[in-house]
Structures are given as C-alpha cells and as structure tokens.
Amino acid sequence: MVVADFIEQLLNGITLGMVYVLVAAGLSVIFGVMDVINFSHGELFALGAYFALSIVNPLGPGVGFWVALIVAPLIVGVIGAAIERTTVRPLYGRNPLYHILLTFGLVLIISDLIELGWGTDRQQLAVPAYLSQPVEFFSIQLSVYNYFIIVFGALLAAATWYLLNRTKYGMIIRAGSQDREMVRNVGIDIDRYYTLVFGVGAALAAVAGVVLGGYQNVNTTMGNGVIITAFVIVVLGGLGSFRGAVFGGLLVGVVQTLMRTYSGTELFEVGGVGLSIPNLEGLTVFLLMIGVLLLKPQGLFGTRGEESEGGEGDILVGGHGGFLSDSTRTKLGVVLVALLVLAPFAALFLGNRYYIVLLNEIVIWALFALSLDIVMGYAGLVPLGHTMFYGVGAYAAALVTLHYTQSIVVSLFVAVVICAVLAWIVGSLSIRVSGVYFAMITLAFAELFYNAVVKFEFTGGSDGLLLREAPFIGIAGIGAELGDIEFMILGLELEQMTVFYYLALALTILSFLFARRLMNAPFGSVLQSIRESEDRAEFIGYDTIKYKRRAFVVSGGMAGLAGGLLAASPITFIISRDQTLAWIHSGEVIVMALLGGMGTLFGPMLGAGAFIGAEEILSGYTEQWQLVIGTIFVLFVLFVPRGLVSVPSLLNQRFRQSHEEETPIGPDETEVKSDD
Known part of the structure; x- marks a missing residue:
C-alpha cells in the first residue's frame, strides 16, 4: 500500500511536471534562440487559460475543451508574435537585461488586461466528463485527465524537439542563434524566424495554461505563480537547452509533489529518536537552483558560459546633469529638499x-x-x-x-x-x-x-x-x-x-x-x-x-x-x-530605477516618487492603474532608457537640432565645400 501511494504521488508529480515542461520549453527556446529573458511568459500562460474559458463556457466542455486546446494557443501565439515585433525587436543589440525590464512592464499590462476582461474571481475550466473519470490500476487511482496530460505533454514536447532539430526551419533558427549576421548575409530574413519562435514559445505557454486550468483552476495570479518555477526549471536544466527544460520540468514537478506529500513524515526510529523527512516544502527547488548555479552556472545541460553570446550592449545610465552645471544641480537639489520639508505643512x-x-x-x-x-x-x-x-x-x-x-x-x-x-x-x-x-x-x-x-x-x-x-x-x-x-x-x-x-x-x-x-x-x-x-x-x-x-x-x-x-x-x-x-517588489523597484535614471543616485529616487505618485493618481480613476504604468514603463525602456533625468538633455538636443535646421545658409556658406 505504501508503494502504491508513492507511485500515485510520483505520477501526480509527473503530471504537474509535464505542465512545467510546456511552460519552461517555450521560455527556454525563446532564450536559446533570441537571448530574451521573457518575464511576461507567465501572463501569456494565464492568458491561454482565460481564452480557453471564453471558448469552453458557450460551447460546453464536450466540444469546447478540444476547440480551446487548439484555438486559445493560436490566439496567444499571434499575440506573442505581435509583442516580439513591436516591443522586443527594437531592443536587439542592447544588453539582454533590458529584455527583463521590458517584459516586466508587459507583466503589468497583461495582468491588468486579464482582470479587465475576465474579472478577479477564480473559475473552473470544465473538461469533458470522460476525462474526469477515475482509473485504478494496482491500487493506484488517478483520473484519465492525469494520463492525458502526461501523454499529450510528452507528444507536444517531442514535436517541438523535432521542429527544432529535424526540419529546415529548425536548422535556420539554430543557425540564427549562433550567428544571426551570417544568416542575414546568406539572404535569410532571420527576424521573421525570431517572430515565429516567440509566437511558438507563447503558444506553448498557452497550452500549459489550458491544461493546468482544467487540472486545478483559473485565476489572475496563476501566471505570477508559475513564472518563478519556470525560471527555476530553465536555470536548472540550462538556459537555452530544450533537453534541460524537459528534465528540469519533470524534476521540479516530482520534487514539489513528493515534498508536499511527505514533508515531516517519520521514516523510522533509532534509539527512541524518530528520523523524519525535513519540512522543506517550498524550499527544495530553490536550494537546488542555487546549488546548480554555484557548481555549474550554465545549468545541468547548458553549454553557454556565464554570459550569453548576445551579451553585447551596455546598461544605459542616466546623464550626469546634461546641459545643467554642477552648481545648478546642487541648487535644484536644495530646492527639492526644502519642498519636501515644507510638504507636510x-x-x-x-x-x-x-x-x-x-x-x-x-x-x-x-x-x-x-x-x-x-x-x-x-x-x-x-x-x-x-x-x-x-x-x-x-x-x-x-x-x-x-x-x-x-x-x-x-x-x-x-x-x-x-x-x-x-x-x-x-x-x-x-x-x-x-x-x-x-x-x-x-x-x-x-x-x-x-x-x-x-x-x-x-x-x-x-x-x-x-x-x-x-x-x-x-x-x-x-x-x-x-x-x-x-x-x-x-x-x-x-x-x-x-x-x-x-x-x-x-x-x-x-x-x-x-x-x-x-x-x-x-x-x-x-x-x-x-x-x-x-x-x-x-x-x-x-x-x-x-x-x-x-x-x-x-x-x-x-x-x-x-x-x-x-x-x-x-x-x-x-x-x-x-x-x-x-519578488514583484524587486521588479517594482527596478521600474523606479529605470524610470528615474540609473547610475545617478538621485534619478531612482525621483523615479520612486513618480511611480508612487502616478499609482496614487491613477488608482483614484481606474482599477487598471498598472496597465497605464506598465505602458509608460515599456515606452521608457524603448525610447527613454536613460530615464527622467535625461529628458531635459534630450529636449535641449532636439531644440538645438531644430534650430540648426531652421538657420539659413549665409551667402558665403555652401552646403558642400569644394575641398570635401
């Protein structure tokens, strides 16, 4: 009976692990090909589950579930492709850490859009009745849905592996991940393939959202809950390694399930002292991740060193005063402190x-x-x-x-x-x-x-x-x-x-x-x-x-x-x-730092004031204030990466350029000198 219980929990862990495989596989493929750490991957996962709800509810679980399993990932895949073309693509060539900042802004946007469209209540994604039926083998009782997730997830993972390793498209994608300029030079538009990769990765996340929605429930925090686990998986297996994502997903799913079930269980007693499994539920996978990163930073199956090949590009810091002198900036700082002192009055x-x-x-x-x-x-x-x-x-x-x-x-x-x-x-x-x-x-x-x-x-x-x-x-x-x-x-x-x-x-x-x-x-x-x-x-x-x-x-x-x-x-x-x-607070303070201007000390402090002030003002008008702030932050990452402190300098530069364009050429001046 003990063996049967253990096997049952092991199969539950494999079921959960297969969902993790689908989430982590898309995340790992996107990084492996494009060097993009996509923090919005969890929200795309949740978006797939909510689109499935909208399909299943009117059609019913019998037909609607199967339609949702196909249509919802396609919709999310198209959304992912649009995200790549409009927001991610302009950042190619910058430090990969800007992708983290950008996609964190997308987290704020997508999560608020989900709440706006579907509300905040937990909902159950209905599955066909025959999938919910329990099946018992040798005292091991699981539902048909468990076996469906395992088989379906394995087939989809195998199909993704085949696409990447045994097709012409996969060969081009892998070549682009090694040397994108070389691929461009032979006449291939690699940017289109990048869009395809991002869309496929988003679709895989959506499939996992649909499957897990039917296994547990659908809620607005599910994306936030799964993204950290997904990152643990891809780091354990190796950033960019598809094989590592599969292994890591199954490992984390099994470890989480077994620790949840057996933590604190007494194993045996020696000399009147009972020996039990330590209660490390929720800690084990993070200890594993830290251990792997310390011993083998590239992960168990990763081949990259500490830095990705796309690591070129500097972190853009705020301007050190722009066109303002040091004395002027000091005076402005004194004025700001005086205003803060007087503000309570x-x-x-x-x-x-x-x-x-x-x-x-x-x-x-x-x-x-x-x-x-x-x-x-x-x-x-x-x-x-x-x-x-x-x-x-x-x-x-x-x-x-x-x-x-x-x-x-x-x-x-x-x-x-x-x-x-x-x-x-x-x-x-x-x-x-x-x-x-x-x-x-x-x-x-x-x-x-x-x-x-x-x-x-x-x-x-x-x-x-x-x-x-x-x-x-x-x-x-x-x-x-x-x-x-x-x-x-x-x-x-x-x-x-x-x-x-x-x-x-x-x-x-x-x-x-x-x-x-x-x-x-x-x-x-x-x-x-x-x-x-x-x-x-x-x-x-x-x-x-x-x-x-x-x-x-x-x-x-x-x-x-x-x-x-x-x-x-x-x-x-x-x-x-x-x-x-x-962890969301780490993201918020990074938003503040970039919003104000990194590398200036006072810039991030101004960014904190701007962020909290905007939150206070916007929350008085709309519950979707994160949508507005997320949009502003994405625009800053794309167009004003040096933050608010660089705005005066940018305006001054723009004014000078327009003034020079409007200045007429004198009679003794020519646009091109004879000796040029």
Whole structure:
C-alpha cells in the first residue's frame, strides 16, 4: 500500500511536471534562440487559460475543451508574435537585461488586461466528463485527465524537439542563434524566424495554461505563480537547452509533489529518536537552483558560459546633469529638499493628513531605489531578488521591537547590520556569476527567504508579525515614544506621522549624501569601470569580485534600512512576506530605477516618487492603474532608457537640432565645400 501511494504521488508529480515542461520549453527556446529573458511568459500562460474559458463556457466542455486546446494557443501565439515585433525587436543589440525590464512592464499590462476582461474571481475550466473519470490500476487511482496530460505533454514536447532539430526551419533558427549576421548575409530574413519562435514559445505557454486550468483552476495570479518555477526549471536544466527544460520540468514537478506529500513524515526510529523527512516544502527547488548555479552556472545541460553570446550592449545610465552645471544641480537639489520639508505643512494646511502617509511611502521607496542603484546603476548588476534585503530588514526591525526594545535607533541599527551581513554572504556566492545568471541566483535567494519565513513561529508564519507597541525615539531610556511627540508650529499640530516623516526624510538624505560621497570617491570610479568592462578593470589590477561584494554590502544595508523604516512606521501594523519579500517588489523597484535614471543616485529616487505618485493618481480613476504604468514603463525602456533625468538633455538636443535646421545658409556658406 505504501508503494502504491508513492507511485500515485510520483505520477501526480509527473503530471504537474509535464505542465512545467510546456511552460519552461517555450521560455527556454525563446532564450536559446533570441537571448530574451521573457518575464511576461507567465501572463501569456494565464492568458491561454482565460481564452480557453471564453471558448469552453458557450460551447460546453464536450466540444469546447478540444476547440480551446487548439484555438486559445493560436490566439496567444499571434499575440506573442505581435509583442516580439513591436516591443522586443527594437531592443536587439542592447544588453539582454533590458529584455527583463521590458517584459516586466508587459507583466503589468497583461495582468491588468486579464482582470479587465475576465474579472478577479477564480473559475473552473470544465473538461469533458470522460476525462474526469477515475482509473485504478494496482491500487493506484488517478483520473484519465492525469494520463492525458502526461501523454499529450510528452507528444507536444517531442514535436517541438523535432521542429527544432529535424526540419529546415529548425536548422535556420539554430543557425540564427549562433550567428544571426551570417544568416542575414546568406539572404535569410532571420527576424521573421525570431517572430515565429516567440509566437511558438507563447503558444506553448498557452497550452500549459489550458491544461493546468482544467487540472486545478483559473485565476489572475496563476501566471505570477508559475513564472518563478519556470525560471527555476530553465536555470536548472540550462538556459537555452530544450533537453534541460524537459528534465528540469519533470524534476521540479516530482520534487514539489513528493515534498508536499511527505514533508515531516517519520521514516523510522533509532534509539527512541524518530528520523523524519525535513519540512522543506517550498524550499527544495530553490536550494537546488542555487546549488546548480554555484557548481555549474550554465545549468545541468547548458553549454553557454556565464554570459550569453548576445551579451553585447551596455546598461544605459542616466546623464550626469546634461546641459545643467554642477552648481545648478546642487541648487535644484536644495530646492527639492526644502519642498519636501515644507510638504507636510501644506498637507496639514489643506486638512488632508493622508498626503503625509503618502510622503512617508515615497521616502521609504526612494531609499530602497537608492540602494538598488548602487549595484545596478554603478556596478552593472541587476539583482532580481533585491527585495530580500528590504523584507529581512523589516522583519529584523519588527522582531527587535517586539522582543527586545522599542527603540527605533536600535531596531534600525540591527536591521542594517543583519542585512549587510546577509548581503556579504549572498554577494560572496552570487557575484561568482554575472549577467542573467546573477539576476537568477539573487531571485532564487529571495524566493528562498519568501518561502522560509512561514516555516518559523518567531516570524509569525503566514500571518506575519503584528506590531502592537508604539516605537520609541531614543536609546537607553533617553527619548520619548513617537505617539507622545506632538507640538504646534504656525498653528498647525504636528503628530507622530509627521515626526516620523522627518526622521525618515533625514535618514534618506543622509544615505544619499553617503552614497554620493562613496560614488565620487575612487571606489565609485572602479565600480563604473567594472560596469563598462569588467575584463579591462581586472586587467589593470583591480579585484572586481571584492569591489562588487562591497557594493552589494552597502546596497543591502541601505535596503535593510528602508525595510526597517517600514516596520517602524506608525501606520504599519503588520509585517508579512507578501508585503515585503514578494519578488514583484524587486521588479517594482527596478521600474523606479529605470524610470528615474540609473547610475545617478538621485534619478531612482525621483523615479520612486513618480511611480508612487502616478499609482496614487491613477488608482483614484481606474482599477487598471498598472496597465497605464506598465505602458509608460515599456515606452521608457524603448525610447527613454536613460530615464527622467535625461529628458531635459534630450529636449535641449532636439531644440538645438531644430534650430540648426531652421538657420539659413549665409551667402558665403555652401552646403558642400569644394575641398570635401
């Protein structure tokens, strides 16, 4: 009976794994051919399930399911092809990390379009009744649908492999992945094949969405839930390896199912001590991913080195002042700080204290974005798991407040120290790889913490930490509770939220001044040289690993300070993992950094203000505010990759060009000189 149960769970794992194979295969093929890390792949997966719902509901499950299995992937494939032609294609030649940024913007757009079209309720995708019938063999009971998924998924994976390896189209696609210019030179329009590849990859994701929708349910978070697992699979198997995607998908599906079933199960007892399987559900696959990346960065079946062949192209940083002088920029900074100091008084004068709450949120996210810019804008590293330090800082500060002291000074100090130490450890492991592999390993560490916090009682589990006591501004009993600090200025009463705002603003300004001093020092110059060309920096004698690790430590400590301020805020009553550790927050802070202008320190902080301000304004008019912000972000990636700080310079350049075109040629001037 035990053997039969194990085989049944093994088959359940293979069923789930085959769905993962279809998702990861499309993701891996797109990267292998086009060097595109497609974060919107999960939303295309969800889109396939929702299109299937629209087909099955009017036609009924008997006929509608089979029609949906064909038509829904075709529709999504066409959408994928359109995405490639309009958004991805203009980025060829840029650093592949811009594809991550672009497709994250597409995540915001597609997810809101799904909610707009189908609502937010969970729905069940009906399958034909005969597929739902249970079948029992040797005490192993599974539905016909399980066997259908396994067989259908295997056939589709085999057909995809045959297309890539045994057809003329596959030969051209593989040749294009090796040397696209060579393929163009022999008269083949490789861009059309790239469009086909992206469309096929999107269609495979949609097939998986239809199949999983009938196996579980259809909901708006299904794309967000599957994309991280898909990245784990392609990294385990090897980015760009179809064989690795198949192996990794089946491995992850089986491991997840077995750990979900047998975690905590006692195996046997020795000397009165029971030995059981550790409860590592949700952690195992990320530990596997980290281990593989550390031992074999190219994955189990991958053949690429740490950098993809398409790794040419720099990370575009914001302009350093454009046409403005240093003194002018300093004066503008002083004016902006003065406005931030006066902003609470304006809110109190208008009688709307909510604006002070909003200002606090902007300041905390500005500090978080500043911390990211140190590693992304200056060192050229894109950490997709940067929210790990934000979340750990918040949990550390909250735990200190709950169990040791209510002093904000102590809790923030502990948050910074713990996150700096964590950054040193994670950085020492992560910076051994670079490019997209660095992005993936930091994402794995963040997901590891995200899933680990629910395993411990001291973190509050899935409920989070409830903050009951008012924080104390001071140390060693010298000071006052934040709630007791109230005073009048110009007839306006300043309460605890306003006092905390000034504390957060002061810490953010000090952090900015510290970061600016650091980046203007030789240390910052070395980081920028590493960003431009790490090989050259190594050649002239710099230990690039050491410099990147130090930058990572400074960045992690600042992110921990931002998380600590979140925990210390008077309006924060609970610290939870979704609030602080969810991977989507890493994406949001990257959006802020690019929106403002990377590599400038102040640009990402402006981007944080613009992002949160736009969210606040748009959410008052529409529930689909992410659709608007995602569209703006995509346009910035395509047309203003250096961010808001570069806009004045671009406008000035455009004005000069138009002025020169309008200037008439004098009588002694000719358009072409005789000696040219």
